[in-house]
Amino acid sequence: MILVLLWALGVVGQPATVGGDVLFELAKPARAAALAGVDLALPSWATNPGALGFRGGWEIVSGYASPFFAGHFGHVALAGPGLALEAFLFYSGEIAPGLSFRAEGGAASLGLSLGALGLGVRARLLHFGQPQEALGAALDLGFLWRGSLWLGGVVKNVGSQSPFPGEPWPLDLACALVLPLRLWGFTLYAGAAAQDLLTLPRYAGALAWEAGGLALVASAGTTGLALGGSLAWASFRLEWAFLGHPSLPLGFRVSLALQWP
Numbered sequence: 001m002i003l004v005l006l007w008a009l010g011v012v013g014q015p016a017t018v019g020g021d022v023l024f025e026l027a028k029p030a031r032a033a034a035l036a037g038v039d040l041a042l043p044s045w046a047t048n049p050g051a052l053g054f055r056g057g058w059e060i061v062s063g064y065a066s067p068f069f070a071g072h073f074g075h076v077a078l079a080g081p082g083l084a085l086e087a088f089l090f091y092s093g094e095i096a097p098g099l100s101f102r103a104e105g106g107a108a109s110l111g112l113s114l115g116a117l118g119l120g121v122r123a124r125l126l127h128f129g130q131p132q133e134a135l136g137a138a139l140d141l142g143f144l145w146r147g148s149l150w151l152g153g154v155v156k157n158v159g160s161q162s163p164f165p166g167e168p169w170p171l172d173l174a175c176a177l178v179l180p181l182r183l184w185g186f187t188l189y190a191g192a193a194a195q196d197l198l199t200l201p202r203y204a205g206a207l208a209w210e211a212g213g214l215a216l217v218a219s220a221g222t223t224g225l226a227l228g229g230s231l232a233w234a235s236f237r238l239e240w241a242f243l244g245h246p247s248l249p250l251g252f253r254v255s256l257a258l259q260w261p
Contacts, residue, residue: 021156021169023103024124027075027088029061030253034228034241036204036219037193040176041144041152045079045109046086048152049120050142052111055081063239063255071101084109084122102130111142118144126163134163150178150191173197186211193221213237228253235259 025033028046032039043051046061058080065073075088085108092101104127111120120142128134138160144152153175160169178191189208196202204221213232219225228241235258243251 021172023073023088023090023105023126024107026065026073026090027063027077027086027105027107029063029077029255029257030065030239030241031215031217031228031230031255033243033253034217034219034226035193035206035208036221036223036226037174037195037202038176038178038189038191038204038206038208038219040142040154040174040193041150041178041191042189042208043144045084045111046077048142048144048154049084049109049111049122049140050118050144050152050154052079052082052084052109052120053113053118054144054146055079057081057259057261059237059257059259061255061257063253065251065253082111084111100130103128116146118146120144128163136163136169137161138169150180152176152178170199172199232259 032044032047039047043054045051045055060076060078062076063074071090071092073088073090075086077084077086087106089104090102094100105125107122107124109120109122111118122140122142124138124140126136138157140154140156141158142152142154144150153173156172156174157169158171162169174193174195174197176191176193178189181188181190187210192205194201194203202222204219206217206219208215208217216229218227224244224246226241226243228239230237230239237257237259239255239257241253243253245251
């Protein structure tokens with residue numbers, strides 16, 4: 001029932017995203033969303049808790065998305081060395097007289113690094129407020145290896161409790177591989193990702209270019225094309241993403257981060 005409603009709202013831009021993962025996918029910061037899963041092998045704590053062990057400072061990230069211009073989604077997160085806390089809220093507005101959809105959730109992640117290997121765990125909680133009260137939870141495990149090639153992955157729903165009978169949150173696996181190339185004062189990351197390998201697999205390739213405080217990213221895969229980037233100045237970072245889909249309207253996300261020290 002909930003997935004049908006999400007499809008009707010246009011929230012599920014990636015049909016292979018199953019169960020409770022749908023809204024957590026929307027909670028990704030904008031630049032990570034544009035990488036279409038390839039960020040699993042980058043220092044992206046919001047996607048892979050195994051990246052937390054490599055963090056050297058703290059940041060607060062807030063963001064907004066109007067998924068395919070249907071409803072409003074806001075999120076905020078605090079992340080630092082080995083720790084991340086996240087919260088989000090989605091509200092559809094009135095779909096029909098007396099009918100609306102509201103959900104809120106959050107996650108707590110812990111991570112550590114053992115040389116070139118980062119390991120992490122993430123606990124997720126999801127609460128549906130409308131049209132029906134329900135509560136679900138799940139546990140994920142992640143790793144990130146940073147050698148000449150970077151390899152990252154997450155085992156999702158290692159333990160889970162679905163909020164609705166008959167809509168399980170199944171065990172699933174996502175992984176990515178990235179080649180970092182440092183050339184002439186800029187860095188180029190080229191990678192590929194495979195997600196939801198145990199349920200409905202989807203694949204993508206992505207490129208990310210970084211020079212100073214500017215980054216540009218592009219990806220193409222099973223669920224369409226995406227473009228995004230970020231601009232950092234002083235302690236602030238602005239991120240944006242345009243998310244295309246073969247059969248749904250263009251999606252847009254924006255995030256703002258404050259970093260210290």
